[in-house]
Amino acid sequence: AQKVTQAQTEISVVEKEDVTLDCVYETRDTTYYLFWYKQPPSGELVFLIRRNSFDEQNEISGRYSWNFQKSTSSFNFTITASQVVDSAVYFCALRRHGSGNTGKLIFGQGTTLQVKP
Amino acid sequence: DVKVTQSSRYLVKRTGEKVFLECVQDMDHENMFWYRQDPGLGLRLIYFSYDVKMKEKGDIPEGYSVSREKKERFSLILESASTNQTSMYLCASSPTGTIGGTDTQYFGPGTRLTVL
Numbered sequence: 001a002q003k004v005t006q007a008q009t010e011i012s013v014v015e016k017e018d019v020t021l022d023c024v025y026e027t028r029d030t031t032y033y034l035f036w037y038k039q040p041p042s043g044e045l046v047f048l049i050r051r052n053s054f055d056e057q058n059e060i061s062g063r064y065s066w067n068f069q070k071s072t073s074s075f076n077f078t079i080t081a082s083q084v085v086d087s088a089v090y091f092c093a094l095r096r097h098g099s100g101n102t103g104k105l106i107f108g109q110g111t112t113l114q115v116k117p
Numbered sequence: 118d119v120k121v122t123q124s125s126r127y128l129v130k131r132t133g134e135k136v137f138l139e140c141v142q143d144m145d146h147e148n149m150f151w152y153r154q155d156p157g158l159g160l161r162l163i164y165f166s167y168d169v170k171m172k173e174k175g176d177i178p179e180g181y182s183v184s185r186e187k188k189e190r191f192s193l194i195l196e197s198a199s200t201n202q203t204s205m206y207l208c209a210s211s212p213t214g215t216i217g218g219t220d221t222q223y224f225g226p227g228t229r230l231t232v233l
Contacts, residue, residue: 045224105222107159
């Protein structure tokens with residue numbers, strides 16, 4: 001079975017704090033893809049990153065960084081020096097390697113991040 | 118930039134009405150998707166289309182149907198709207214990956230549907 005768990009429902013931080021959003025996934029596949037999306041108050045999901053299961057290198061993009069660890073089936077997302085504009089709902093998602101319905105995205109429940117000034 | 122647009126941001130309908138939600142993408146993507154988003158449940162796939170006139174059921178297809186007559190347009194149809202279909206509906210599109218399967222999905226702004 002495929003499953004994504006984001007145990008943190010809501011997180012509140014003060015601007016400039018660092019914050020980590022957790023994502024744990026379950027899959028029996030050897031080839032799969034992991035994603036993070038951001039959903040600001042406007043509603044549109046914005047693609048942030050995609051990782052495939054063979055690439056465990058951590059990635060940094062500006063204030064954003066991602067830590068992929070297959071040993072613990074986790075794909076955590078850290079925002080450094082958070083800003084008010086980072087306030088949003090963040091979704092982690094998993095996709096199997098395959099076509100048709102097997103290639104669908106499986107989403108976690110989402111984590112609502114509030115960054116206070 | 119990928120552009121996925123949805124016909125309405127907010128929609129209010131009455132129980133029993135037939136409802137059409139339209140989605141258009143401008144990137145010539147093969148694959149299109151309809152999800153609904155509910156608090157605490159994340160996004161759940163309703164239907165998926167990988168080509169014109171082709172469709173596959175997702176996790177929660179009951180009460181919905183879809184239509185894809187043109188590559189750029191994917192419609193979600195609620196044949197007889199019910200109050201439990203009040204939700205946020207999100208459309209997405211993706212190209213087919215270079216090694217098969219679907220590649221990264223790009224989302225529209227969503228339609229918040231209220232059924233009274």
